[in-house]
Amino acid sequence: MKTSQPVSGGEKPDQGRRHWLYRTENLPKLWVIQILVLLLALLPEAFVHHHPHFLDQGFALDAGLGFYAWYGFLSCAGMVALAKVLGIFLKRKDTYYDE
């Protein structure tokens, strides 16, 4: 795991000696693994029966197919987008309060 790479890193990274996580040729593999894990997490949808929490209010979305998956994804995407927009107004250089 440990490499004797110089501390400065270098402009042209030595691909052969880098950790496999940092090699560009492994990037597609990492994406494939991630998508496989996601598909695996969706697999139980075929046989798990979800109980709706709010049936008396006429709301049954939470028992729908893959609700937690799409809701989790969309709410996170929404929060990142919201942070991005608020960042336009709120972000300042990190020396802002220094004299």
Next chain:
Amino acid sequence: MMSELALSPGLILILGGLLIPFASARQRLGLLLGLPALTLGAVWWLPDGSLLTLPFLDYVLEPVRSTAEGRLFATVFSIMAFAGGLYAHRQASRTELSAAFVYAGSAIGVTFAGDLLTLFVFWEIMALGSTVVVWSAGGVSAYRAGLRYLLVHLLGGVVLMVGIVAQVVETGSLAFQAMQPDSLATQLILIGFLVNAGAPPLSAWIADAYPEASPSGTVFLSAFTTKTAVFTLLVGFPGADVLIPIGLYMVFYGIIYALLENDMRRILAYSIVNQVGFMVVAIGIGTPMALNGAAAHAFAHIIYKALLLMSAGSVLLMTGKRKCTDLGGLFQSMPITAINGIIGALAISAFPFTSGFISKSLETQAAADQGLLWVWMLLVAASAGVFLHAGIKFPWFVFFQKDSGMRPPDPPTNLRNAMWLFSFLCIALGLYPQPLYAILPYPVDYQPYTIEHLVTQLQLLLFAGFAFFVMLKQMRRTLTISLDFDWFYRKFFKEIGKEFTGRTSAARAAQEQRMLGKAQRLIDNLYVHHGPRGVLARSWPLGSMVIWVAALLGFSLLLYYL
């Protein structure tokens, strides 16, 4: 029941903490580990109920009241002091260790307070102890951040004191018991509690002060102040509806600001506000299940948040860097720190088989049971957001992302042991929640491990993680901070002050100029008459002198003849 010997278990840490500066290195380790163990023993040794009553003016003080809620919080505070002492004992200054133990002891004192005056006294000792912990880091920025921190807490303390006095005047009783925020007195007490919980608008003090403390100082700070506030809200204001929107605001405030943040410990500080927000919502819901959820979540949170900050503190100690833009790739040379950081990150995200999974789900379940559709929807979205802003963001930017090229080793043994201890607790509580459920304030009728709960939680978190990597480009770290309410007291009022100083000094200069001009004119006038060439200072010619003398003599001769 009354016992003459009953003393608040918090005093063990407060008085013992004051001995720390005078102990030798070996004795100090004994104190750091022995005092919390002794405190834990005392917490469980004391029987239920009010154990000591002291008459005070026309009122009755109950400095030692043992309750299920108090015991639960005092237990986790003791565990925290133990692990914090282990983590800190070689690196932290004696001042910091001493202040941290006084701080921890006063937090435990609050959990055993049966009356509002005792609560207030320990509350203020806590503010002082924690300020000294911030200051112990040394340096100008820690000094200033500590001062701002102290001012916010003294303000909160004043509001709390006014509320307590008004409450005593209204009800004639000092007892600390469940209240409703329906009078000015109870509203002020609620505000006093909420300031310490990190509620809006003053939430900024957490992310402002905590990351300025030393690596170990931040670990101590993360545990006590906000969770003591959760305890007082839990006992004082269960079911107060206003807490639901306040808590929801805190939940999303924490997520958004953590997403914008670049400093790794500040990310975790914002995430404290987020997590306390969950607890505040649950206290606002106020059912036994929700209150159990808030208590269990606070217990689990103290452990995994301390673990995360221990991991971040180790990185800071070994690299001297705190910004995500400077970090990355550290998993290669700090594998133990990375593994423990990841365990903490999984626990805060409520991954199955961790302490977060078995505690936070009580709160969301309570919202569902009460039919609070919107609250439930927002809490589920926020649960995904926790994974996003802390669960992945912290380990990713510190231990992975780009390779920073740094190859620091793992931290010294005592830091590693403290991290392993808390990692063990995170997983042990997740796998075996019964001991925690058994000490919650109300009987627990909840099974966290159902197939449905496991599947839905995994889907929620994994797809939140997917969103993180899909939108990674949107989250590129920048060398920035984010404006918050502290802008008002760090910039706005300062600028106004500067403007005021500038304008008043200009006005003063103009006034001075006018007065100088007047004085000058006066001098000029005098000069005209009395100066070397002035009429009254001129030298007189000899001839005119003789004429005048002759005239005078003539005049006196004339007078003589008359």
